[in-house]
Amino acid sequence: MKLNERSLVFYATCNSPADNAGFLYKRGERHTAYHRRWFVLKGNMLFYFEERESREPVGVIVLEGCTVELCDSAEEFAFAIRFGGAKSRTYVLAAESQAAMESWVKSLSRASFDYMRLVVRELEKQLEEMRWGPDGGCRGCRQLPGSWKPKPLGPERSPERLPALPAILPKENGCAVWNNTPGVDRPPNTSSCSGDDGEVNSRPPPLPPRRRASSSEAGSAGAAAAESLSTFCRLHEQYGREVARLRQDWLERRRGPRP
């Protein structure tokens, strides 16, 4: 299967934040000897390099749908990244200390996109409840063209909170999750959000528009409108600064020397 390798290499080596980095011993696939490699965790991608100074990773492990657990090994501080699926490989790694092992196990087990998305949805929900009340008074308003896709919010309004290691929901934001159970539909659906610009894919996240423009809700806007306007202005200013800064960064990166 083809992959945009050059872009992957760029992502691995560019100056975007790494969530963890360090030396780990990696057990070979066929021969059980361990090799010391420099590992860099970015998002849900675990890259490994032959040396810390290597310009390109020798491999990458995509951390979706996996479990990370301690394992029995002759090697001290060993842990394993396991994937479901009959033909999937288990990666056995070993850290150089107890602390390093714990740090890696923690960061790897929370590295998946699905996990991140779950936490984001949870915080979104909290923020929404704080701004607009727990009953989501203007829930009708959210059904605007250009809003966040409102559907997932219905079932999620149950009072259950995230457990320590959250369960994976089948669909979030209209995009399929990595590790779907068989039989669950995975169409290439998209969420419908407004914003038709050619900005770099690094804008700050827009909050879902609220109490705006929906003519049927004009009457009930009332006092909330004034509050939402000042909030909007404040946010608009914040976004403006953030966008300007990010754009500047991006332009400099384009022009400047490679990292």
Added chain:
Amino acid sequence: AVLKKRLVKLVVNFLFYFRTDEAEPIGALLLEQCRIIKEEENVFSISFIEEPERKYCFECDSKEQCQEWIEALKRASYEFMRRSLIFYRNEIQKMTGKDPLEQYGISEEARFQLGAHKQ
């Protein structure tokens, strides 16, 4: 350039593409450090920061479909998700004085810090 019909699936931060009659993808694009642009009518492109002239173009059946995909792809990166999280965390903290991640025991995770671990 020849247009080939493909089944395209967005799964987390990967865009997989398939021949329409095959179950295994021919390829995938990792959607990090990329730019999604509306080109002409019904057409959008994906290009990567390190090679901006090279565009992966996709023609849609309608401008609505095109818009849907553009919006979905713009939000598809892990980095976008991370920024959303940091933003919401910050907003909630400002409003309540409490860090919403504390209850999950993940406040100290490097990946959730506000710009702290930029290199």
